[in-house]
Amino acid sequence: MELRTLRYFVAVADELHFGRAAARLHMSQPPLSRAIKQLENEVGAALFDRSPSGVSLTPVGAVLLDEARTLLDQADRLRIRVAAAAGTAAITVGFLGDSADPGAARLADAYRRRHPQVEVRIRETDLTDPTCGLHAGLVDVALTRGPFDETGLTVRELRADPVGALVRADDPLAGRDSVKLADLADRRWFLFPEGTDPVWQSYWNGGAPREGPVVRAVQECRQAVLWNGTIGMTLLNHQQAAGLAVVPLIDMPPSRVVVAWNEGDTNPLVRSFVGIAIAAYRDGRTH
Amino acid sequence: MELRTLRYFVAVADELHFGRAAARLHMSQPPLSRAIKQLENEVGAALFDRSPSGVSLTPVGAVLLDEARTLLDQADRLRIRVAAAAGTAAITVGFLGDSADPGAARLADAYRRRHPQVEVRIRETDLTDPTCGLHAGLVDVALTRGPFDETGLTVRELRADPVGALVRADDPLAGRDSVKLADLADRRWFLFPEGTDPVWQSYWNGGAPREGPVVRAVQECRQAVLWNGTIGMTLLNHQQAAGLAVVPLIDMPPSRVVVAWNEGDTNPLVRSFVGIAIAAYRDGRTH
DNA sequence: TGCCGCCGATACCGTACGGGTATCGTCGCA
């Protein structure tokens, strides 16, 4: 009964699906099945009911899940305390500077409160890097927004924000209840610079190549719309400056608020941050 | 940072000696050194100072030791709770029926108090089996007395009891302050039956082959001495019946009170019992 | 009813890591 095995078990218990749990663990399904079977042998009781209709926890499995969660949590705290004693307890958190999430700063504070000995460094990026420097190794974990190229990263969704078209308040579309992408086909859209994540770029351009001014930050987007007669996409729940309007776009998938980190990073500080973030969003404290 | 590695670390930190720690872990020294080095790499700091004068903990190592002890303890409690949920939490404890240790029953009670869900079975043996059935697999752990054949067992010493010659109160030796084995060379000694652990048998006969009546239990020993004019060895701290006397034997090593279990048994119930026993004897609550 | 797709289990394989033995380097001590 090693910690790794318990992490496997918790993943399966969370997903109640061997395939998805294996994906979350960045491994294939057969070794996971085998590991769980070995754990069941060691415990001497079945932990899951594998019925055709799905996987469910047995009573013994429920007990183990509770215990395993606390043990894994304590194991992470052990690593954090030791790192603090060694003077190496530091984490760099990236935030996307879209002002989309007033909870970001609050999240950093919550983290500092939970781990006072840890040095928390903040790195805020503009809209040209949705990974906030994750790919470049500049940050350990990012609280940001999708979609972007996720290769080499692990991503957890926290919330989904519907998006709308950002237009001038005097635009003909400004009064509409909703618009479709087709309504915006002939407009100029703001663009992100060359080299910006292609998935991200494509999303905010509604999936089509566009013409328009190059911008890097939220303020620039607004200015582009106000001054150049271009349009763009933004979040419905954004507060907009005077002179601008947002019309719901009904044929665009929402933009997901996510927490992301480099795949295979076992840094407990990162795990702890992810846990705090998920809990905070689940409890709705950042809405 | 798996639990196994932390157990290695705790062993080295306990012994402050790689060789002895390896012996306690039933492994050789090189892999242990390597594992500790890997752990140090993972932590990012040295855990031990290897100076020629010996091994000592670094400050970071001291923090890890404290944290690791509690984590390992919680891991054991996890296994116990899960076993209790699975209905398989049971331990059989062997006691040597020499009445030598009034703390034995108290120890079992302390254990039941600590783990109420665990079924604790007691097996008390006579003097013909100092392992209380460990070798035969009849018990999981034994609170007993040395020396005996320790092959296949792990033994921890709890206390050392000096021994003396058990004689009739009217024996010429009864008044002496102390005796030597040579003083007893021509006496009849009580014997344990054929098949009794040879190390044990030899010890209680002062290391020499003897002639005399065969006995199995403490009462029989006393009766043999009282009725047949034989002698024997016993513990100095025993209360003796009227008509008997005990004279300190100055050239016999003391008999060690030990807790023993089968080598390689990772049953957390056993580990927990051992921990409770060691703590109880260290605190002197059973003297 | 027969086909397909989903999903966990099984079979089998390669590699990496954790165990072993042999030996070295260094320091204290007689």
Added chain:
DNA sequence: TGCGACGATACCCGTACGGTATCGGCGGCA
């Protein structure tokens, strides 16, 4: 200065943990 103690290093080997390919059972659907 030689020897013993002890941790580190070098090297070897088996196992166990990862992978891919495939099976078996069940449910949905035409």
